[in-house]
Amino acid sequence: MRPLTLGGIVGRRYRQDAGEVMEIIKLGQSAPVSHKIEERQKPDLEGLLPENEPLKSIARQVADGKVEETKSAVKSAMVAGIDALTIAIEGLLKGMDAISTLYNHRQAYVPEILLASKALYAGMEECGSRLDVLKRKGIVLIHTADGDLHDIGKNIVAAIVEANGYRVIDLGTSVDPVLIIDAVKKHKPLALIGSSLMTSTRSAFLVSSDMLKKENIDIPFIVGGGACDAAFAKQRDLIYAQDPNAVVRILDGLHPTN
Amino acid sequence: MNTKKRIISALLGGRVDRIPAWIPVVSVTVDMMEKAKAPWPKAHSDPQLMAKLAAMPWELTRMPSTTIPFCLSLEAEALGCELDQGTVNRTPSVKKPAFAGPADFEMPDDLLERGRIPVVLEALEILQEHLGDEIPINAKVTGPFTIAGHVFGVSNFISWIKTRPEYVHQSVELACEVTKELVAAFVQHGAETLIVSDPTSSGDLLSGEYYREFVFPYHKDTADTSRAPMVLHICGNTKELLPHIRETGFDAYSFEEKVDVMAAKRILGDDISLIGNVAPVATMLQGTRDRVTEEAIKCMHDGVDILSSGCTLSPMTPLENIRALVIAAEKYRLAKTPDELIREFGRGLAIGMEA
Numbered sequence: 001m002r003p004l005t006l007g008g009i010v011g012r013r014y015r016q017d018a019g020e021v022m023e024i025i026k027l028g029q030s031a032p033v034s035h036k037i038e039e040r041q042k043p044d045l046e047g048l049l050p051e052n053e054p055l056k057s058i059a060r061q062v063a064d065g066k067v068e069e070t071k072s073a074v075k076s077a078m079v080a081g082i083d084a085l086t087i088a089i090e091g092l093l094k095g096m097d098a099i100s101t102l103y104n105h106r107q108a109y110v111p112e113i114l115l116a117s118k119a120l121y122a123g124m125e126e127c128g129s130r131l132d133v134l135k136r137k138g139i140v141l142i143h144t145a146d147g148d149l150h151d152i153g154k155n156i157v158a159a160i161v162e163a164n165g166y167r168v169i170d171l172g173t174s175v176d177p178v179l180i181i182d183a184v185k186k187h188k189p190l191a192l193i194g195s196s197l198m199t200s201t202r203s204a205f206l207v208s209s210d211m212l213k214k215e216n217i218d219i220p221f222i223v224g225g226g227a228c229d230a231a232f233a234k235q236r237d238l239i240y241a242q243d244p245n246a247v248v249r250i251l252d253g254l255h256p257t258n
Numbered sequence: 259m260n261t262k263k264r265i266i267s268a269l270l271g272g273r274v275d276r277i278p279a280w281i282p283v284v285s286v287t288v289d290m291m292e293k294a295k296a297p298w299p300k301a302h303s304d305p306q307l308m309a310k311l312a313a314m315p316w317e318l319t320r321m322p323s324t325t326i327p328f329c330l331s332l333e334a335e336a337l338g339c340e341l342d343q344g345t346v347n348r349t350p351s352v353k354k355p356a357f358a359g360p361a362d363f364e365m366p367d368d369l370l371e372r373g374r375i376p377v378v379l380e381a382l383e384i385l386q387e388h389l390g391d392e393i394p395i396n397a398k399v400t401g402p403f404t405i406a407g408h409v410f411g412v413s414n415f416i417s418w419i420k421t422r423p424e425y426v427h428q429s430v431e432l433a434c435e436v437t438k439e440l441v442a443a444f445v446q447h448g449a450e451t452l453i454v455s456d457p458t459s460s461g462d463l464l465s466g467e468y469y470r471e472f473v474f475p476y477h478k479d480t481a482d483t484s485r486a487p488m489v490l491h492i493c494g495n496t497k498e499l500l501p502h503i504r505e506t507g508f509d510a511y512s513f514e515e516k517v518d519v520m521a522a523k524r525i526l527g528d529d530i531s532l533i534g535n536v537a538p539v540a541t542m543l544q545g546t547r548d549r550v551t552e553e554a555i556k557c558m559h560d561g562v563d564i565l566s567s568g569c570t571l572s573p574m575t576p577l578e579n580i581r582a583l584v585i586a587a588e589k590y591r592l593a594k595t596p597d598e599l600i601r602e603f604g605r606g607l608a609i610g611m612e613a
Contacts, residue, residue, distance in 0.1 A: 065420055110463040111419040118417070149342060149351045152412050152463070174342070199539055199572040200347040226494075229540060 048098035054080065055091040058123070062095025065115025067122045074126040084127035089165075092123040096163030103160075104245050110156065117159030137164075138190035140251065141183055143171035144225075145196035146204035153225050154195040160244040166190070166251060177208040184217060190254055193247060195225040202227045209236040222250055261322050262394050268563045269451065269487040269510050271531050277558050279565040279587035281315070281323040282396055282453040282489045282512055282533060285580065288347055288573045290314035298573070299343045302328060302350060305380035312385055319580040322393035324385050327378045330455060333400045333436050334408035336373035337366070347573040355411035360428035363409065365435060370443050379447040386448030397449035399441055401456025401490075402434035402476045409433070412458060419468060426472050434476040438483045445486050453489040453512065454480055460494035469499045474506065481507035489533060493569050500525040514538075514568035519560035531563035536583065543572045547582040554586035 049059045054077045061070040070092070077087050099116040102108035140161060144154050151173045158168045171183055184192060192212075196202040205223050212219060223233055224241040233240035241247040259267075264278045291297040294314050296307035308326055315321040329349040335341050338356040357363050366372060370379070378397070385395050400408075406429040407415050418425045441452055459473045481488055490508040492499065495516040503511055503526070510531035513522065519535060526532065536542060536553045545553075554565055565587045571580070 065417075106465075109465045109468065111416050111468070114413055114417045115420050147342075147345070147348050149353060152416070155413060198348060199543060200345075200574065227539065231540075231544065 045098060045102065048094075048101055050090055050094050054082070055087070055094070058087060058091035059095030059098060062092050062116055062119045062123060063099045065099075065112060065119050067115075067119050070119040070123040071126045074123045078127065087127050088124060092120055092127075093163055093165060096120045096159065100160040100163050100244065103156075104243070110152065113156050113159055117155070117162070120159070120163065137166045137251075139167045139169060139187050140191050140193055141169050141171055141180070141187060141189045142193040142195070143175040143180060144173045145194055145198075145201040145227075146176055146207075147174055147201040148196050148198050148204075148227075149173045150195075150197040150225075153197060154193075157193065157195065157224070157244045157247055161193070161247055161251065164248045164251070177204060177211050180208050181211050181215060181217075184212065184219060185215075189219065191220040191222055191251060193222045193224075193241075196223070196227040197225050199227040202232060205238060206236055209238060220250070220254055222247055261392060265322065265394050265564065266451065266487060269489070269531055271509070271528060271563070277563065277565055277587055277590060279321060279554075279584045280394075280533070281321060281566045281571070281580075281583075282325060282398075282451070282510075282564075283455065283491055283567065283570045284325050284328050284349075284398065285315045285321060285323045285567065285571045286311050286328060286573070287571060287575050287577065287580075289577050290318060291346065291573075293318060297346050298328065298348075299345065299350060302343075303374050303377055305377045305384060308377060308381040309384035309388075312381065313389060315580065316389065316393055319577055320584050321580050323396060324389060324393065325396045325398050325453065326381055326385070327374065327398060330400045330404060330457070331408065332374055332378065333405045333433075333440065336369060336375055337363075337405070337409050337436065339408055352408045355414070356409045359410065360425055360432060363429070363432050365432060369436065369439055375440070375443075379443060382444060382448040386450075390448065390450075394450045395448055396451045396453060397444040398453045398455055399437050399444065401454045401459065401492075402430045402437050402480065403459040403473050404456050405433035405436055406430050407458040416458075416463065419464075419472060423472070430472060430476050434479055437476075437480050441480065441484050441486075441488075445484055449486065451487045451489065452484065453491055454508070455491045457491075457493040459499075460492055461496040461499050462494035464499075466498035466502060470502050474502050477503075477506045477508070491569075497521065504529050506530075510564065512566060512568075515540075516568075519557055519562055523561040532561065533564040533566045534562050535566065535568040538567045538569045538571055538575075542567050542579050542583075543575050545579065547578055550579045550582040551586045554583055555590060558587070558590050 045063055049056050058073045058077060061073050074087055096116055099108050099112055103113050142154055142158050144151055158170055162168045169187055194205050209221055220239055222239045222241050228240060230240045239250055241250055259275045264274050265280045268274050268278050291311060294310045296311040301307040301311045312324045312326045315323045331341055331350045331352050334352045340353045341350045342353050344350040382395060382397060410429055444452060459469060487509045489510040489512050491512040493514055496513055497517055500522060508530060510533050512533035513535055515535045515537040522532060535557055541549055541553050558565055
């Protein structure tokens, strides 16, 4: 017999049964309810895409992460006389935006985001207006903490922030604080974003923050990733963002015209 | 019941006198490195130092963990990835992928002589000789999905799920051979329990369906490969993966605090022992002893079979917090009289009603 621990008997069996009994009562069923995870709603990509063609199909190709198809859709739209700015803002970015919305609702996952961002960049290059378009809301710098080589989280944030109309300059992984200061001076960004997955690397953000202060540069510094939390951010004037969506909200709050 | 028996029994879902505390993930800290005079990164590549450091959790805090290697890059390095060696409080990590696609991947004949693998094998022998009577000698193997991510580049590899699913299957199958070969070698050299750590297959990156399709067959294969008790560890929010993990055949599942213990118990039932899940950063690193105790009791209340930290401890974790985890497990009193059981049953019912 297993031990009569709370975990052994109550947590494990009785509590489980008790929960089931309650479910049965609630549902008015006679059979036990199996432990299944709630079914997720089917993704509604259609509703998130722009209404008019050909922008709709451009957005769909981006959301589907199809690089070549995105390129050719952009090409034919340009031939049809639609200007590059419209294609980028109303087509490409809307597609990326749609997939990031699905991602936030756990209806799309990292593979989809990565592919969509590849398609987005390819499409942007095709219409040759990337810089002009993305200047509209400002520049943000993004990097992972010195010593941290994990870049997947950073890439997701970069793609989603880019989709929301900011120009993202990616400084790469494991970035020396000195290089960050130089980049901040050079690009004069709206904000600096740092991602850290390893707790032992996150103190690099404090170093960068102190160096910025020493240089009298006042810039919002958004941090996130598995190693960061609100308590850590409070040690300096850092802003903690729990997910890519939060980063966008914070950035939109910083943007003067919003 | 001695420590070793208790842990192995709990791992296999058997009879125990109390819930054991045992951290199957890496639990060495900077304080331990100082005491053992075995600092990282030196201890990653010297068998004597590695064994000495791995024995420290037991010697200094009575936490019966000996998990080696300390990093997840052992396999990737042996397969030819370039590494960043890390520092005293940072594990080595993979700098660059080694291959562009599964066609380039060559399974080395001399895998066990490559990189730091011989170091780990020798350290296991030393540990087995010195501590084998008291505590289970635990070794860590990187899971196939994570190895594949390392050698092919994570972003690249994850994208293949959509673009070239056959590549993913080929790569993970190849990586799985590496995992299985290491499992066999570790057991042969003295490891009694194994933890397969596969962070890249986390629910933060993959959906349940993707896990089922691209990871599950290889986890199952790994779990079937050895006679030693095997633990699966996946970081992050793995709620959607739980119904599949239940069927992998692993003896135990170690998970992070992002997954609620009671919710996990309801899905996993008694098919797989639960190991967890005191928060490694918010509680173990930053919390006080009281907070650790409080959270440990909650975990045991909610139904973990082995009390542990939810993930690898930060190297800066204070020793007294690890000690607090050990003491919490020792002191936690089991409900014994019928009265107590009825009271607890009522509590369980009430909690069920809330949910």
